[in-house]
Amino acid sequence: MAFKDVLLTLKSYPEPTPIASIDEAIDFAAVVGAKISAFACGVKVPAPGSLLADVLLDISAMAAAETKRSLANAEALLAAFQDAAEKRGVFQERILEHGLVSEVRDVLIEYARLKDLTILPVPEGEVFDQWHAESILFGSGRPTLLLPQTRKRADAFALDTVVIAWDFSRSASRAVADAFPILEKAKQVYVVTVTNEKVIDTKRSGAELAKHLARHDVEAVLDTLDAAGRGIGDVLRSYVASRNADILVMGAYGHSRLRDFILGGATKSMIAQPPLPIFLSH
Numbered sequence: 001m002a003f004k005d006v007l008l009t010l011k012s013y014p015e016p017t018p019i020a021s022i023d024e025a026i027d028f029a030a031v032v033g034a035k036i037s038a039f040a041c042g043v044k045v046p047a048p049g050s051l052l053a054d055v056l057l058d059i060s061a062m063a064a065a066e067t068k069r070s071l072a073n074a075e076a077l078l079a080a081f082q083d084a085a086e087k088r089g090v091f092q093e094r095i096l097e098h099g100l101v102s103e104v105r106d107v108l109i110e111y112a113r114l115k116d117l118t119i120l121p122v123p124e125g126e127v128f129d130q131w132h133a134e135s136i137l138f139g140s141g142r143p144t145l146l147l148p149q150t151r152k153r154a155d156a157f158a159l160d161t162v163v164i165a166w167d168f169s170r171s172a173s174r175a176v177a178d179a180f181p182i183l184e185k186a187k188q189v190y191v192v193t194v195t196n197e198k199v200i201d202t203k204r205s206g207a208e209l210a211k212h213l214a215r216h217d218v219e220a221v222l223d224t225l226d227a228a229g230r231g232i233g234d235v236l237r238s239y240v241a242s243r244n245a246d247i248l249v250m251g252a253y254g255h256s257r258l259r260d261f262i263l264g265g266a267t268k269s270m271i272a273q274p275p276l277p278i279f280l281s282h
Contacts, residue, residue, distance in 0.1 A: 003034040003181045005092065007115040009108060009136075010040040010081065012074035013066070013101075021121035021147050022081050026088050027157035028119065028145070028277070032181055035092035036119075038081040039111055042071030042098045071098070105135045112140035121147045122274055133271050137252050143178040143281040145247075148274040157277075162186040163245040164220070165236055166193050168205040171251025175281035176209070179249045180216060182279060189213065189220040190243055194235050196227045233269025240276055252282040 008025040010017045022038075029036035045066040078094040085091035097107055112118040118140060120133050137144045162183060166172055176183075183189055191213075193206055206222045213220045227235055240248050250270065270278055 001116070001181070003029075003032045003116045005115050006032075006034045006036045006117045006119060007111060008036055008038045008081065008119045009121070009132075010038055010074070010077045011121075012040050012077060013043040013045075013070035015123075016073040016077055017121050018149055019080055021149050022077070023084060024147055024157050024277075025119045025121070026081075026085050026090060029085075029090045030088045031157060031159055032185060034090065034116070036085055036090050037092040037095060037115070038078055038085075039095040039097070039108060040074035040077050041104045041107065042074045042096065043067065043104065044098065044100050045070065046100065105132060108132070109136060109139040112136050112142055112144075115142060117143050117145060119145045119147060121149050122271070123149045137271075137280055138282055143175070143279060144252075146271065146274045146278045146280065148276065151276065157246070159186045159246055161188045161190070161243055161245045162247050162249060163236075163240050163243055164189065164191045164209075165248060165250035166191045166206060166209055167251075169251055169253065171253050171282055173251070175249050175251040175279065176213075178281040179279050180218075182247060182249070183213065183218045184216065186218075186246075189218055190223055190245075191220045192223045192225060192236070192239050194225050194227050194232050231269065233273075236270070237275045245276055247277045247279055249279045252280040 006025075006029050008022070010022070026036060045063045074096060078096060082091055082094050095111065097104075099107060118136055120136060122133055133144065133146060159182060162179075164172075164176060164179075164183075166176075191206055191209055206224070210220050210222055223239070225235055225239060236248065236250075248270075270280075
């Protein structure tokens with residue numbers, strides 16, 4: 001199924017999503033032939049319930065000012081998004097919600113469940129944003145595209161080279177199936193399997209995947225890398241850089257325990273520091 005209905009998530013507080021991330025998401029939608037909507041939330045900042053603090057520091061006024069700033073950021077981001085998306089002919093709709101920080105995640109998951117794909121800009125090292133990424137990835141039932149906010153692009157987004165991280169797992173298989181709208185448009189596809197990092201219980205893995213992709217008119221080059229004691233995240237970072245990849249497709253491994261996500265090593269590493277746009281499915 002082609003991507004037709006894509007969602008971009010925008011953060012209004014404490015720091016707004018960079019305009020460059022909006023432009024990259026719009027570029028992606030144009031490349032895959034999708035319409036794109038954007039979601040932003042005006043965050044309500046609660047004032048601590050301390051009468052003394054309110055008298056001395058006017059905490060209520062400070063909280064009200066931060067709430068106003070968040071709403072202004074959300075409206076400005078959505079306006080900038082609509083303007084850019086309409087110029088590219090990919091605008092679908094803009095979605096503005098209001099709520100406490102603790103409520104944003106669940107509202108966002110509800111919207112993500114009704115889209116073909118959710119695009120999430122991720123600042124490097126921000127634990128809260130990583131938590132949102134994990135929540136959408138494991139809660140939406142739909143694929144997620146992570147955009148690194150710190151990445152500098154020289155040119156417009158393209159699908160010249162796509163890399164598939166393949167370990168014959170259920171999640172990797174799901175990711176490949178979900179990524180076909182991307183794979184079919186890529187000029188070059190590489191399938192990389194990292195050995196001596198964990199047990200891969202099949203001898204037909206890469207070759208059989210290549211056959212499957214070819215039956216969908218996707219020609220792929222197979223590569224095998226020895227982890228040689230390195231973490232799989234480090235191996236994949238080095239590999240995608242060597243191939244000058246535009247997107248990495250990989251399965252997301254993890255499960256929820258009392259609403260905390262227990263992530264696999266590769267998933268955790270890549271969500272924390274995505275070196276390039278990463279297409280993830282679970």
